[in-house]
Amino acid sequence: MDISAEAQLVLYVVVCGAPAAGTVSTLVDLAQKERWQVRVIATEMGRRFIDAEELARRTGDRVRTGFRMPDEPDELPAADAVVVAPATFNTINKWANGIADSFPVGLLCELMGFGVPILAVPLLKDALARHMAFSRSLDALREMGVRVLFDPDAPSHARMPSWERVIEEIQQMLRDRARV
Structure with missing residues (x-):
């Protein structure tokens, strides 16, 4: 499946608090070159590592961190795929155990229930x-x-x-899914 030949797909990028988060704008740029519409969601710690204003400028949408209130509209377009990068020890463990005490982890748990393809890219200390x-x-x-x-x-x-x-990996995931 050649993503560039398809209608624009939506990619959620979930960013956690690790040094590689500081360069996530490169991932956003690469995804946009491949015709993805990108939405950035950051953990509270992840937000400390990124330039949220710059990412909002690049994506045309604000970086989300918190839950919306029930009376607020759901402004996120449906995701076609998700990248969690860098994924921290805390986020991986909470997510795997269904501890949805933050918007990013709650969203990941929900997206799994919808069958959205998700790629996790952990980055953490050796210990x-x-x-x-x-x-x-x-x-x-x-x-x-x-x-x-x-x-x-x-x-x-x-x-x-x-x-x-x-x-490359997220595109391969979509190609694999198209074959099934």
């Missing part, structure tokens, strides 16, 4: 990557259909794939 809860959470997410880009044997500085690799 946290060795924690039993983390490996169990990755297994649970994979079991629920989430694709995970994470090499536990890679040195910590090389665990985060390039943003180009992330875009």
Whole structure:
């Protein structure tokens, strides 16, 4: 499936609090070059690592962090795919266990129920990557259909794939889905 030949698809980018979040605008630009309409959702900590005003300018929409009130309109277009990058220890564990105490994690739990293709790209310290809860959470997410880009044997500085690799993987996920 050639995404550029399709109507514009919607990609949610969920950003957590890790250093790679500071360069997520590169992912946004790459996705837009591939004709994605991008919406950025950030955890509270993730918001500290990004330039929300710049991302809003690039995407044409504000960065979302909190839940909307019941009387407020749902302004997010339906997602065709989701990238969670960088995904932190906290977000991965809460998400896998259905602890929807923040908008980004609640949204991820809900999107899984709708069957939206989701790519998780964890980035965390070595000690946290060795924690039993983390490996169990990755297994649970994979079991629920989430694709995970994470090499536990890679040195910590090389665990985060390039943003180009992330875009390639999400496009491959859609091609795989189209074949089924």
